[in-house]
Amino acid sequence: MATIRGCLAASVLFRNSVKKSCVKYQVVRTVYGRKQSDERADMIRELFKRKQEAGPEKKAHRGTYLDWNYKSELFAFSKRIGETFMNGSLERAFTQRSYVLQQEATQKDLGLDDPDRVLEDNRSLAEKGEELSRDFVARYLRTALPCLPEENIQSIRDHLLKPESVANIISNIGADELILTSEFPTEIQTRVSTFYALIGAIEESSGQERGALFVRDFIIASLSGQDINALIMPENKFETLREIFLREGKEPPEPRLISHVGINTIIPSYRVGIYSEKKHIGTGDGESVKDALDNASLSVLWKMWGVPDAVFQFPYQLDVGQVLSNNQTNVPGSEWTREKISCR
Amino acid sequence: MANRQLLLPSGFPRAPLGNGVGRFMCQLKRVTLKFCKERGDSRGMRDFLEHDLVDFATKHPSVVVYVKPRRHRSSVIKGEYCNGKDFWISAHKMNREEIQKWLHLATTQNDGEEFRLRKMMHTDNPSIQGPWTPFTHRDPKLNNSSFPLEELSEPVFVPKSATQQLIEIFNEQQRTARHLEEKQGE
Amino acid sequence: MNGIRGFTPMFIPTVNTFFRKNVNNFANTTMVATKRLLPTLTSIAGLRTHSVVKRTAQPFPKAAPHQQTVVDKTEEEVSAIEEVISKVNHQISNKSHGRLFAVIQLFNRQWKITPEDVLVIEGYWPPNIGDTIRLEKVLLVGSSDFSLVGMPLLRPDLVNIQATVIEKRLSHTKTNFKKIMRKQYQRIHFFRFQQTMIRINSIELTSRIDEKKDIEGLEGRVF
Numbered sequence: 001m002a003t004i005r006g007c008l009a010a011s012v013l014f015r016n017s018v019k020k021s022c023v024k025y026q027v028v029r030t031v032y033g034r035k036q037s038d039e040r041a042d043m044i045r046e047l048f049k050r051k052q053e054a055g056p057e058k059k060a061h062r063g064t065y066l067d068w069n070y071k072s073e074l075f076a077f078s079k080r081i082g083e084t085f086m087n088g089s090l091e092r093a094f095t096q097r098s099y100v101l102q103q104e105a106t107q108k109d110l111g112l113d114d115p116d117r118v119l120e121d122n123r124s125l126a127e128k129g130e131e132l133s134r135d136f137v138a139r140y141l142r143t144a145l146p147c148l149p150e151e152n153i154q155s156i157r158d159h160l161l162k163p164e165s166v167a168n169i170i171s172n173i174g175a176d177e178l179i180l181t182s183e184f185p186t187e188i189q190t191r192v193s194t195f196y197a198l199i200g201a202i203e204e205s206s207g208q209e210r211g212a213l214f215v216r217d218f219i220i221a222s223l224s225g226q227d228i229n230a231l232i233m234p235e236n237k238f239e240t241l242r243e244i245f246l247r248e249g250k251e252p253p254e255p256r257l258i259s260h261v262g263i264n265t266i267i268p269s270y271r272v273g274i275y276s277e278k279k280h281i282g283t284g285d286g287e288s289v290k291d292a293l294d295n296a297s298l299s300v301l302w303k304m305w306g307v308p309d310a311v312f313q314f315p316y317q318l319d320v321g322q323v324l325s326n327n328q329t330n331v332p333g334s335e336w337t338r339e340k341i342s343c344r
Numbered sequence: 345m346a347n348r349q350l351l352l353p354s355g356f357p358r359a360p361l362g363n364g365v366g367r368f369m370c371q372l373k374r375v376t377l378k379f380c381k382e383r384g385d386s387r388g389m390r391d392f393l394e395h396d397l398v399d400f401a402t403k404h405p406s407v408v409v410y411v412k413p414r415r416h417r418s419s420v421i422k423g424e425y426c427n428g429k430d431f432w433i434s435a436h437k438m439n440r441e442e443i444q445k446w447l448h449l450a451t452t453q454n455d456g457e458e459f460r461l462r463k464m465m466h467t468d469n470p471s472i473q474g475p476w477t478p479f480t481h482r483d484p485k486l487n488n489s490s491f492p493l494e495e496l497s498e499p500v501f502v503p504k505s506a507t508q509q510l511i512e513i514f515n516e517q518q519r520t521a522r523h524l525e526e527k528q529g530e
Numbered sequence: 531m532n533g534i535r536g537f538t539p540m541f542i543p544t545v546n547t548f549f550r551k552n553v554n555n556f557a558n559t560t561m562v563a564t565k566r567l568l569p570t571l572t573s574i575a576g577l578r579t580h581s582v583v584k585r586t587a588q589p590f591p592k593a594a595p596h597q598q599t600v601v602d603k604t605e606e607e608v609s610a611i612e613e614v615i616s617k618v619n620h621q622i623s624n625k626s627h628g629r630l631f632a633v634i635q636l637f638n639r640q641w642k643i644t645p646e647d648v649l650v651i652e653g654y655w656p657p658n659i660g661d662t663i664r665l666e667k668v669l670l671v672g673s674s675d676f677s678l679v680g681m682p683l684l685r686p687d688l689v690n691i692q693a694t695v696i697e698k699r700l701s702h703t704k705t706n707f708k709k710i711m712r713k714q715y716q717r718i719h720f721f722r723f724q725q726t727m728i729r730i731n732s733i734e735l736t737s738r739i740d741e742k743k744d745i746e747g748l749e750g751r752v753f
Contacts, residue, residue, distance in 0.1 A: 067376050067410035080369055080406035172361045174373040174426040217366030224362040224646050225468055259487060261478045271479055285477065310469060311674045313629040313645060316365050317732070352702055357648045357727055364694040364729030365646060368660045371697075452659045452698035460702050461725075465641065466648040472631045473674055 061184050062177040073178055081173060083214065086205040089125070093201035096181040096190055097121045122197035129200030129211070133219060136212045136323070137161065140220055143326045144315050147306035147341045149333035152232040159231055160219055167191040169218050170198075212320045221316055229302060229309050237297040240333075241274075244304070248337045251277050253300070255293050258283065272296045304338065354460040360427050363454075371426045371454045374408035375447065379419040379435075388439040389419040396444060404451055423450040431456025615740050618676050622735045627673040630733040632691060635667040647730045648696070655726045657695045663728070665691040671735065678739060687743070690734045697727040 062068060074090055100119045107113065137160055141153045159165075167188045170176060179186055179194050203211030234240040242252050258273045272292040274282045282303065284296030302308050331340045363369055377397075379389040393411060401409050418436040421443070425431065431450055435443055450456075474480075504512075621627040631644040637651045657663055668684045668691060670677060678684060700722040708717045 067412050069408070069410070072408045073374070076374070076406050076408045080373075082367060082369075169361060171428070172426055173369065176428075218361070221362045221366030224365040259479055259482070269478065285479075308628065308674075310474070311472060311628040357650050359648055359696050359727065359729060362646075364696040364731065368694055368696065370659065449698075449700060454697045454699070458702050461650060464650040464652070465643075467644060468646060469629060469631075469644050472629050472644060473672060473677075 059185070070178075077173075077175060077178060081214070083202050083210065084206060085201055089201040089205050090198075092120050093122050093125050093197040094175075094178050094180050094194060095119055095121050096179060096194070097123060098182040098190075099180040102182045122194065122200075125197040125200030125204065126193045127196075127200070128203060129196035129198065132203055132208065132211055133196060133199055133215045134161065136215045137219060139326050140216065140318065140323050142328065142330055143318055143323045145306060146328075146330065147304070148232065148330055149305070149336050150330040151333045152305070153330055156223075156228065156231050160223065163188050163192045165222060166195050166219070169222060170195045173218070209320050209324065212324060216316075216318070216320060216323075223314060224316065228307060228312070228314060229298075232302075232305070232307065233298065234301070234333075237294045237301065241297045241301055244301075244336060244338075245276060247335075248339070253281065253297075255296065257289065257292075274300055352458065352460045354462050356463050357461060357466040360454060369426070370404070370406045370451065372404075372407050372451050373424045373426055374410065375424075375450060376410040376412055376422045377419070377435075378412045378414055378417070378422065380416055381413050383416060383418075385437045386419040386435075388437070388443055389435055391440040392443045395440065400447065407451060421446055421450065423456060425455045427455055429455035429457060614676075618678075619738045619740070621673070621675065622738065627675065627735070630671055630673050630735070632668055632672070632689065632733050633670040634665050634691065635669060636665060640669065643691075643730050643733070645730050645732055649693075649728050649730070651726045651728065652701070652723050654724055657726070659695050659698055661695045662731075663693050663695065665693055671733065678735075685737075685743075688735060688737050688739065690732075690736050692731040692734075693728045694731055695726060696729050697725075699725050699727075701725050 063070070074094075078085055078090060100121045103119055134157070137157050138153060141148075141156055145153065170191045175194065175198070176186060176191065179190060181190055183190065199211050199214055202214050238253075238255070245252050253274045253276045255272050255274050258271045260268065260270045262268050268287060269285055270287070270289050270292040271283060271285050272289065272295075273280055274284075274296045282296050282300035284292050284294070284299050286292030286295050299309060302312075306312075331337075360371065361369075363371070377389060377393065379386040379393070381390070397409065397411070401407075418434060419438070421431075421433050421435050423431040431453070433446055433450075435446070438446070629644060631642060633640055633642050635641075636649070637653065637655065641649055643649065666686055668689050669680050669682060671684060671689050672678070678688070701724075702722070704721045704723070706719040706721060708719075709715065
């Protein structure tokens, strides 16, 4: 009995101590009677209804949150991508023209017209970065795929530098929230220009090679997981192959049906072989003879262009200096022959 | 498998932006540690802030660490990732070591999503030497032959009949007996 | 052990023939045949039924067949092998073999990998994110034209496989439910296992395949 009493006394002491430390909490925790409870439920219901009427909450920029320090964010970002920036070039790369105009307008409204406090925007950096990345991507593709016709190099480059894919890169390296712009959410074009400005800033701070390395590690690496062969598909496959053989002064390629399986089923399969000068040069399968012929011509073309299907290994770790010093352009498709490739 | 696990979002192993193909990038952008300065359930978080926070921040320069005191609310770890996803975990009544472990997890994972993996590997090139087709290792002789072929219509395996087995056994016995007689003759 | 084995009739052909008068066994016996041990008349006449399966004991194999060195003696065979090896060496030196795949052993499990693959390893594994590791237990490397098979492993100076650890996370919560009927015992355990994602960066063949080192298997080892 004595122990129970002791416990009770202890619990009272504990409760008192809690009361002392957080008075407000105790006041709020009143016991609701039945009437009060009903009122409370009504209020919650009403609040819920109004919330529903108001629709989903408007998304706020991360920069408007309490826990936000732009300078630390910039520092962490540079560490994340493993680059160093000089003289606030990183902040300049993130400053859009629209943000500068907005700031000037607010300063005018406040009556501050200080010509020294002019923000620099990223337009010059973006131009520089875009030039570098367009040039470097083409050089890289020419080094990695020396036998491919020039038109296909251009098409792969255009695919890599599509605004959507470049914008995707910038939002996936955590730089979307760092862009200083008047619009929210940021538009694709804003993100693209910021990405190029970032490359320009790297080039300005650490040199051309470092900027090119960034392009290699983020733009070229985004080719991983994508089908390169799908990007280099000529429209008339067999005709392209025929033209190449005629240009080389050889016998035109001759397609032949090698074998077929399940012709009377819903999934027939035909296999077409392509021969030139009595030599077998390629095979392809398809659900119809035309498909099989197209696939066979493609397999021959890809083999000649140095990108054999499923066997080709794209090099992602080429030396940047070697790529930058490569000034050769590939042979255009209208003049493409095997002799022109082998003499290189 | 429990029903809950079937209803979980499932997926395949993946890495954002081909991480690791180019340069490796830590995917955690920032982490916010929320805690109360007075209450006992934030004690572990306060210990962590006192002893390990600076070490953590110097070890992970690519992560912005925010510390947010809130009166009379339990402690929370919140991480934000490069792909825009969040990781939230209540650190209520956690001790210092537990908080260290959860923070380590937050820095090493790609996002806070809990999902069931359907495969333990991902490849874009499932076959290098080529998958099997009906034409693989096919005898080219068959191209010119007309079907049905008698040669191919035969059964692949015919077991020996009892008579044939008996004949074989008898022949072997005869051979053995002859062999023995020869030996005896020597 | 030898003494015990000596008494068991299974391994000594003489004793075996004494107990079982099996005609098929005569070819195996070393004992001089006597009149007493001749097969019975009925079995000679082929009237007894015999099992198809040979019931006599087989002698122990003297050496494991895979340890024997088989030397190809015909000139045609030797020249064919040399041609194949030189072709493979040519491809390796030109790097014209294209994409390579490999079978590796990692974490007590075998994987078939090719560059750019992502593997998930389940369980505690020390490497941390961002670490670049070399996978050394390589059982096989193949390209579209050739395959190199290890016995059981390939030389570490022949093949170099690099990988990067890209993520360490926990699996989804897995439940383990135990119940014993009519014993008032019921438990639910929850588990989350550690998972490590690694990215295969490159598979490279770094030397000629017919090169023989003075001491094999010690390359890259530190003593």
